Amino acid sequence: MSKDRPTILICDDSLLVRKKMKDCLNEYGDFNIIEASSGQTSVELFRQNEPDLVFLDIVMPDKNGIEALQEMREIKKDVKIIMLSSSGTKSHLKAAMEAGASDFIQKPWEKSQIEHILKNVF
Amino acid sequence: MYSQYFGNYLLNNGLIKPEQLTDALEYQRSVHLKLGVIAVNAGYMTPSQVEEIHNMQKRIDKRFGELAIEKGYINEKQLEEMLATQKQGHLMLGQALIDRGHLTIEQLQQALDNYKKEYGMSTRQFNVVRKDDSQEIEQIFQNYGEALLGKMYSDYVTLLMKNLIRFVDDSPTVEINQLKSDITAQWYTSQEIFGKISLHTAIACDREVFVKFAARFAQEEITEPDELAQASVGEFLNLHNGIFLVNMSNNGVELEMHPQQVAENYTLANPGKAYVITCSMTWGRFDVILV
Numbered sequence: 049m050s051k052d053r054p055t056i057l058i059c060d061d062s063l064l065v066r067k068k069m070k071d072c073l074n075e076y077g078d079f080n081i082i083e084a085s086s087g088q089t090s091v092e093l094f095r096q097n098e099p100d101l102v103f104l105d106i107v108m109p110d111k112n113g114i115e116a117l118q119e120m121r122e123i124k125k126d127v128k129i130i131m132l133s134s135s136g137t138k139s140h141l142k143a144a145m146e147a148g149a150s151d152f153i154q155k156p157w158e159k160s161q162i163e164h165i166l167k168n169v170f
Numbered sequence: 171m172y173s174q175y176f177g178n179y180l181l182n183n184g185l186i187k188p189e190q191l192t193d194a195l196e197y198q199r200s201v202h203l204k205l206g207v208i209a210v211n212a213g214y215m216t217p218s219q220v221e222e223i224h225n226m227q228k229r230i231d232k233r234f235g236e237l238a239i240e241k242g243y244i245n246e247k248q249l250e251e252m253l254a255t256q257k258q259g260h261l262m263l264g265q266a267l268i269d270r271g272h273l274t275i276e277q278l279q280q281a282l283d284n285y286k287k288e289y290g291m292s293t294r295q296f297n298v299v300r301k302d303d304s305q306e307i308e309q310i311f312q313n314y315g316e317a318l319l320g321k322m323y324s325d326y327v328t329l330l331m332k333n334l335i336r337f338v339d340d341s342p343t344v345e346i347n348q349l350k351s352d353i354t355a356q357w358y359t360s361q362e363i364f365g366k367i368s369l370h371t372a373i374a375c376d377r378e379v380f381v382k383f384a385a386r387f388a389q390e391e392i393t394e395p396d397e398l399a400q401a402s403v404g405e406f407l408n409l410h411n412g413i414f415l416v417n418m419s420n421n422g423v424e425l426e427m428h429p430q431q432v433a434e435n436y437t438l439a440n441p442g443k444a445y446v447i448t449c450s451m452t453w454g455r456f457d458v459i460l461v
Contacts, residue, residue, distance in 0.1 A: 062405045062408065063400075064388050064402045065401075065405060067390075107412075107427055107428070107429055109429050133412065134411070135412035135416060135426075135427060136416050137416055137418075137419035138420075138424065154412075
């Protein structure tokens with residue numbers, strides 16, 4: 049895997065969400081895209097690949113996104129980690145921000161939101 | 171039966187053929203709702219006045235609203251109101267049927283008038299029927315003896331209708347019944363909501379509907395109940411439940427949910443007190459289960 053291209057980690061248990069996100073990212077640039085379908089795998093792939101940007105779902109098997117976020121922040125503090133969840137409840141927002149989320153996008157997301165994030169990060 | 175929507179009404183009354191409805195629903199995604207249709211629906215202008223303005227627009231480079239005001243057919247307040255209603259589902263369908271040549275604007279006006287008459291609704295009620303019939307739905311749950319949870323169930327079903335319209339079908343019809351026996355489904359997609367309130371939610375359907383549902387929500391070519399199909403129906407339920415949790419959170423009730431699950435040939439045995447929301451779409455029927 050080439051390291052001269054930015055690496056983006058997509059963490060979501062839904063194959064559909066990962067596919068839509070990949071399609072969207074590919075429209076905006078040339079990225080190394082890595083996918084995780086559970087909280088535990090998300091943390092492992094984060095550790096192994098040192099991504100430049102992470103999209104992280106909250107409701108996932110094994111380990112939820114908030115727990116995964118906390119562990120990712122212990123590994124590396126300065127990576128943009130965007131929470132991407134259908135359940136943007138008050139408690140989820142609060143927990144995500146306290147755990148160090150860079151941003152929180154409520155599903156269903158718009159392409160323009162992803163474009164905006166990519167412009168800010170790269 | 172809770173309600174009948176415009177696409178079903180047109181179909182049931184023989185005003186359009188199933189293939190015309192399918193064609194219009196497909197086309198509707200990209201339709202631009204013209205002010206003329208809104209003006210006719212609101213009763214502000216007649217079809218001939220709309221035609222007159224359309225003809226004027228061929229000669230004069232002005233917007234429809236401007237010309238209609240100049241001719242004295244509508245005032246500025248009415249124009250503002252019309253612009254605000256530009257995303258209404260039944261009118262989008264009407265516009266699509268006109269654009270595709272399945273109905274004329276006169277036929278649409280006639281159909282809208284009869285539809286409103288038959289359901290005894292004023293124009294205003296007609297405009298909000300999809301968005302805000304929560305009181306009627308709540309009454310159904312109250313009648314089933316849900317004194318405490320009637321509002322929550324009604325909020326869930328009202329939101330379900332909105333999300334079905336938003337993501338998979340313009341014309342859902344919903345019937346609410348108590349579930350009195352086991353339920354078996356070829357495809358059973360479920361998600362547990364927990365916290366102060368526990369709720370088992372599920373979409374139960376046969377293979378054909380499962381695949382159609384998946385393809386519509388994903389907007390992908392899906393022909394088999396494969397992993398992508400399962401992810402699609404699962405994600406609809408997850409998305410809907412997530413928005414429900416956000417609404418509950420806004421009302422001060424914090425809830426959580428587990429990841430969604432999909433099972434083939436599943437039986438929900440002895441569900442206890444449960445409801446089955448039968449959703450009839452233009453392309454098939456499925457049940458939403460609430461336990």
